[in-house]
Amino acid sequence: MDLLCNAYSNASDYDEEPPKRHRVCTLPKRHLHFASPPSLLDHQIPGRYVSKRQRTLMAQTPAPPPPQPLPLPSPFTLSGSLSDADIPHNILSLLKCKANGHQRPNLMSEKLSATLQGHTKAVNAIHWSPTHAHLLASAGMDHMVCIWNVWSKNQKKACVLNFHNAAVKDVKWSKQGHFLLSCGYDCTSRLIDVEKGVESQVLREDQIVGVMKFHPDNSNLFLSGGSKGHIKLWDVRTGKAVHNYNRNLGPILDVEFIMDGKEFISSSDVAQSNISENAIIVWDVLRQVPLSNQVFTMILLNQVYAEAFTCPCVRRHPFDSAFVAQSNGNYVAIFTTTPPYRLNKYKRYESHRVSGFPIKCNFSLDGKKLASGSSDGSIYLYDYQSAKVVKKIKAHDEACIDVAFHPVIPNVIASCSWDGSILVFE
Structure with missing residues (x-):
């Protein structure tokens, strides 16, 4: 067996x-x-x-195929049109009129013209295009930059830009056509060709970039300010910072060119720097070499604001030698733009509320009105000379963060809110 x-x-x-x-x-x-x-x-x-x-x-038996990576979402989504082809004729004729704003009738924004919905979180900034005035750009905490064709009869959201991978803090149109500059919490400033849907430059920093401003006479240059108190002057043609402005400041909240771009103002967070005289500083930008080289140097001129309030916004007047600063003391202060940069202690714009929000303000085309957002969701319109409230517009359910007068039509104003909404009044 x-x-x-x-x-x-x-x-x-x-x-x-x-x-x-x-x-x-x-x-x-x-x-x-x-x-x-x-x-x-x-x-x-x-x-x-x-x-x-x-x-x-x-x-x-064949081996199973390797898993395919998920497709990445496109950073550029065209959902409407950037063209002004379908804008009503009466609006289009106003947009094509090149008369200066101060030569127009003194009109007042009254009725709601458009409600722009698309952001899922707070909107930090809005800006009208100076060359294609039917377009409005917005920057959101949802990482998106949206371009709105405000008066389009069809889709008002023209396109969405998702080039940033964190919240977007500021957005500015260039005077050179469809170019848009944005910055944010991903420590970058990005120049985008909106017409082509591509990035022209990505400028990286070692800080959160909170604010930018194009030079008034040269759109190849812009200032950026960030969370570490550093201010840089960039040249978009080379993608490099041509100068740094450092003075141990708190986070930079705003910058504004004055004196035809020869000087600029910076506002920083005094709560973190604990030095109130650093709240607002005027810097002198002196050209050292021919303009083609874009090399500038900086000389500190003066500290012009000694109150211990943070100023989230500074704006120059379009014609007068003056600029204003939004204060967390719930008022807008006014200063001269010539040495010794005096604060007007007898004139301030106060009825709105700031309450710690980064509330912005802006002048009308003719310089006769000052508009400010407010933490109660309203837009406050002040008479520039008397500092009195001439109109209050109840706009949003939450804080109104930014207001922007239209660059051509004097009675049109846009606003954005902490609730993610954008409104246009005319």
Whole structure:
């Protein structure tokens, strides 16, 4: 019997079925219903008999394909049109009129013209295009920059830019056509060709970039200010900072060119720097070499604001030698733009509320009105000369962060809110 057993145990691989002696299962019968297909069981039980046919079938089974990576969302989504082709004729005729704002009638924004919905979080900044005045750009905490064709009869959201991978703090149109500059929490400033949907430059810093401003006479230059108190002058043609302005400041909240771009104002967070005289500083930008080289140097001129309030916004007057600063003391202060940069202690714009929000303000085209957002969601319109409130517009349910007068039509004003909404009044 032992010889017979040994003979059967060495059966040839060419047998199609294993010997009956090996088909006897020693497991309890209650386990029989768990039996797997032969090919799977062959891999689970060492020494299991595998016929030649089974081995051939197993060798022919193709390996599963590697998992495919998920497609990345496009950074540029065109959902409407950037053209002014479908804008109503009466609006289009106003947009094409090149008369200066201060030569227009003194009109007042009254009725709601458009509600722009698309951001899912707070909107930090808005800016009208100076060259294509039917377009409005917005920067949101949802990482998006949206371009709005405000008076379009069809889709008002023209396109969405998702080039940033963190919240976007500021956005500015260039005077050179469809170019848009944006910055944010991803420590970058990005110049985008909106017409082509591509990035022209990505300028990286070692700080959160909170604010930018193009030079008034040269759109190749812009200032940036960030969370570490550094201010840089950039040249978009080279993608490099041509000068740094550092003075151990708190986070930079705003910058503004004055004196035809020969000087600029910076506002910094005094709560973090704990030095109130650093709240507002005027810097002198002196040209050292021919303009084509874009090399400038900086000389500190003066500290002009000694109150211990943070100023989230500074704006120059379009015609007068003056600039204003939004204060967390719930008022807008006014200063001269000529040395010694005096604060007007007898005139301030106060009725709105700031309440710690980064509330911005702006002048009208003719310089006769000053508009400010407010933490109560309203837009406050002040008479520039008397500092009195001439109109209050209840706009948003949450804080109104930014207001922007239209660059051509004097009675049009846009606003954005902490609730993610954007409104246009005319």
